[in-house]
Amino acid sequence: MNLYYLQIINMIGINAIMAVSLNLIIGHTGQFSLGHAGFMAIGAYGSAAFTVYQKAFFLKLFSGLPPSLAESLLFLVALIFGGTLASLGGLLVGIPTLRLRGDYLAIATLGLGEIIRVLVLNLDFVGGARGFTDIPEYTNFFWIYLILTIVVVMMTRLVHSAKGKAFLAIREDEIAASSIGIDAFQYKIIAFVVGAFWAGIGGGLFAHLNTYLHTNSFSFLKSIEFIGMVVLGGMGSVTGSILAASLLTLLPEVLRVASEWRMIIYALLLIVFMILRPQGLLGKREFKWLLPKHPKGKNG
């Protein structure tokens, strides 16, 4: 396949992972976080540093295995390492900020997301301001779409269960949710940690796709782009997030024919979308075939 198209398809997958993971925080739990690019950065730099600095050790450790398999193992561990770092970041950011509500939370996460970026910018062993180069190219179509599948299955199963409905209840009405015994703070933290974990994995995939990282890729504008995907898809719709992630990744490419008018048309299209469908492309609906089957069947 043409490499250009393959690159776009891969970016669609990574953006979909980012949007679906952010959807848990914003769409399902109703916590407006502007720090998702920060979590992505932690995952990207964490996993890239892992593969770059641990590669020799891994190849030696698994010298009995064929090198390609050993490298796949290395990549898997690096991704999980990056995701775990990001989820720790989510925990650290979440504990002080999730006591805030609405716009205050947005501002606090925006600030903390930028702090993460600036911190990474000043770490010399990951390239600092020069950028992190020579990251091995491990990411491919199969890794991305395997992980996207796992994320989608996990997220839909999570909220389509009696216990997981607690996320939605908090979004709908936090006071009422507390009154029926739901620890809203705990669930918000869980949403943050799980969302940040997958954002970190998404970052790891991104790092090993591009083989080069610079903190400019993780500014708050990136966070806003992910929020745009969640909102355009319909807050709380996993399928909507995927659809919107595909659309918003494709549009700038398709609009290349319009050359310098590209970003103006892109922005206008976004405005038109939101006027025509303020609830998002899918609202809160999902494609039924994507949802887990209910144990009670159709009459439950």
Place this chain on the structure above:
Amino acid sequence: MAELLRSEHCGIQFGGLRALHDISIRIAAGELLGMIGPNGAGKTTFFNLLTGVYRATSGVIFFDEHGLEKLKTFQISHLGMARTFQNIRLFADLTVVDNVLVAFHYQMKSSLGASVVRGEKWRAEEISWHDTARELLQFFGLWERRHELAKNLPYGDQRRLEIVRALATRPKLLLLDEPAAGMNPTEKNQLIGLIRMVHQKFQLAILLIEHDMSVVMSLCPRIIVLDYGEIIAEGTPQEIRNNPKVIEAYLGTAPVNYVTSN
């Protein structure tokens, strides 16, 4: 009867405003207690105090022998206190059945992780909670509407669903905050029947706040009257009805009659 709830000299102050002062009440297990008072008397504030939304600035509250002063709203719910809200607070964009299912939250044994893995145990528990939700919803005549979004229900059904959701947490004490608000006389009569039925079937204590005298008078053997944040009267409906302080609080003082008749 065993004592379920006790508040001792409870008060709450918002800045210079004394919203509640020296409230001491007792509720026995299984009792149906009414609390009335004019608008702004502090009834809802008292509910918010009991459920941990506000903290008392003075006094203590014991529920089922647990002091409530340090507990958060969700922990108080775990002890067995449930409530409805004056302005209905359903999970508007969830379906009727989901509104009930989510209220089983504390009683569920499966973890969040189990709902991702979906093993046999999880499946069995999920099904059993669905059955419980069905029983509850059928009892209250809402099962036919289970797939509708809560926000699309008619007003009366929303009020009922809120009661069902509260009952799903298996409370020992149910706090009803002006359930008759905005209802016409027919709906009020149905509500009286409903509350009576809930009280008998679920074997719980109910504390009913009402602005509307008729509902409380016909339901509650004992009534507390609040005015300007203080208890001004307590007793049977008969005693309350004839209490001059209560009449004054609701109707105001009688104008002084200057025309003397000979």
